[in-house]
Amino acid sequence: MNVLLLGSGGREHAMAWSIANSDKLDQLYIAPGNPGTATVGTNVELSLSDFDAILEFIEDKKVDLTVVGPEKPLVNGITDYLEEKGHSVFGPSKYAAQLEGSKKFANEFMKENRIPTADFETYTRKEFDKALTVIKSKDKYPVVLKADGLAGGKGVFICETEEEVEKRLNELKKNDKFQDAAQTLVVEEFMEGQEASVFVISDGQTAKILHYAQDHKRVGDGDTGLNTGGMGAYAPTPVIGNRMLQRVEKEIILPTISAMLLDEHPYKGILYCGLMITVDGPKVVEYNCRLGDPECQAILPALESDFLDLMYAAANGQLDSKEVAIDKLYRCCVVLASDGYPVEYEKGKEIAGIDEVSEDALVFHAGTKEEDGTIYTDGGRVMSVVGAADTLEKAIEKTYNEVDKISFENKYNRTDIGAKGLKYQDH
Known part of the structure; x- marks a missing residue:
């Protein structure tokens, strides 16, 4: 096809x-x-x-x-x-995509359908001062501020103090890049636990888990600094065992797909469930209506089933006849970024060493451009490197060995992708 x-x-x-x-x-x-x-x-x-x-x-x-x-x-x-117009598309409808497009919609959807998530309140742009007053009166930190709309993964702030709340509210109000996304503000309780992402493929009636991973959103080692689109991921994550995966399916995935079907807006495509694994069980941090980046780079190479076949079946209501099979390997994905990302960074730096990367590792381009056969940087997140092995520790080591082979001026990457998984395995 x-x-x-x-x-x-x-x-x-x-x-x-x-x-x-x-x-x-x-x-x-x-x-x-x-x-x-x-x-x-x-x-x-x-x-x-x-x-x-x-x-x-x-x-x-x-x-x-x-x-x-x-x-x-x-x-x-x-x-x-x-x-x-009569064409097959793999991806949810405009209504269903509101699960990602509007944090307010997603939170109200979860509340109505008893899908576990954080307690929340919403405020219009004119009510930001009221939001600050309410947060001050509760005096409970950290607190999470979310721009309602799409902000490229940069509209969520975890605030530890009242001063930080004021600073971030000011940013959401005055920064042009949040002009559309922050017309509505969602204030959420901070959930304690380990984050993980479960990826589901659905044809509107049948939903099947593709794989699960752990993303690293913060720009700095040890989960410090600003939120980004994602600095790396690994899969599978030991944060989710078989029993927890069954709970996620029963308490989150099936209720989500069923509710959309009952609302006469069947969810077709990829459903990304960003989760917090808490002492009370799994809770939804966010939904996305597509594959995560960089989790996608770590999970798709694990797929033994034909991805195109699965997507075509999902787009045409035939997923129940398909099986999802993944291999038994661990994968680590490290993002190579331009220093300064996610704020200011330079472009146009020549990239060397891609050809030196081992054949059993993968390099996926993102913010790159080609001129006369030479590859240059052209974005904040430049490319990602993925290594695989039969243990997480070996997969991490393999990936970083390959990361060192690629060079460009102002290259930056986190050095601890997957370390949380190793700690979790040690418990």
């Missing part, structure tokens, strides 16, 4: 690599793609906001399945638009 994959990040390179391994694939197009995706398919210049141009391309190239990588086109309704 002919496939169009929308997106340009590390997640999309991993998805393109996985799709390219399918026996069912004829042609793979990636829009707009990156230098990495160009090695496994054909990059095409299409804007993800120009739905008409995307439709024209699909019809011209006789595309059988459109796979949507990032959240923004989903939240903007691309699935509804293309399905109404």
Whole structure:
């Protein structure tokens, strides 16, 4: 079949690599793609906001399945638009994508359907001062502030003090990058525990767990510094054992999929359940309506089932006839970033050493560009390196050995990806 994959990040390179391994694939197009995706398919210049141009391309190239990588086109309704024109799309509807697109919607959905999550309150942009007064009166820290809308993974702040609450509220109110996302503010209680992510594929009625991982959101070692889009991940995580996975399925995944079906908005695509594993059990930190980045880079290589086959079945209501199989290896994914990310950073630095990376490791491009056969940095998160082994410790060691082979000016990466998993295994 002919496939169009929308997106340009590390997640999309991993998805393109996985799709390219399918026996069912004829042609793979990636829009707009990156230098990495160009090695496994054909990059095409299409804007993800120009739905008409995307439709024209699909019809011209006789595309059988459109796979949507990032959240923004989903939240903007691309699935509804293309399905109404008779085309198969892997990705949830505009209504279902609100689970990621609006923190307020997600929290109210969970409350209504008794899905475990944090206690929360919501405030409009005009009520930020009221929010500050309420937080001060409760005097309970840390407290979590979330911009309601999409903010590229940078709209969540865990505040330890009253001063930090004031600073972050001010930032949400005055910083242009939060202008749209922070029209509504969600204030949540801070949940204690270990974070983990469970990835589910659904056709609206049937839901199957793909894999589970642990992301590292903070920019600095030891989970310090600002939140980012993700600095690395590993899979599987010992934070979730078999019994906990069964609880997640019973208490979170099935109620979510069932409620969407009852609301007559069946959830089709990937459901990412960002969880806090607390003493009381699993609770939802956030939903995403697509694969996580960089968790995707750690979990897709573990998939022994045909990813394209699974996605096509999910898009067409046939997932119940498919099996999800993953291998027994551990994988560690380390993001190489431009120093200064997630704030100010430089681009255009030549990248060396990619060819020296071992054949049994994977390199996925994200913020890169190619000029005359040379690869340069072109973003905050530049690329990710994934190593695999039969133990987590060996997978981490393998990955960092490969990370050291790649160099560029102002290269930055965390040095402790997966260390939390090793500590957890020692308990």
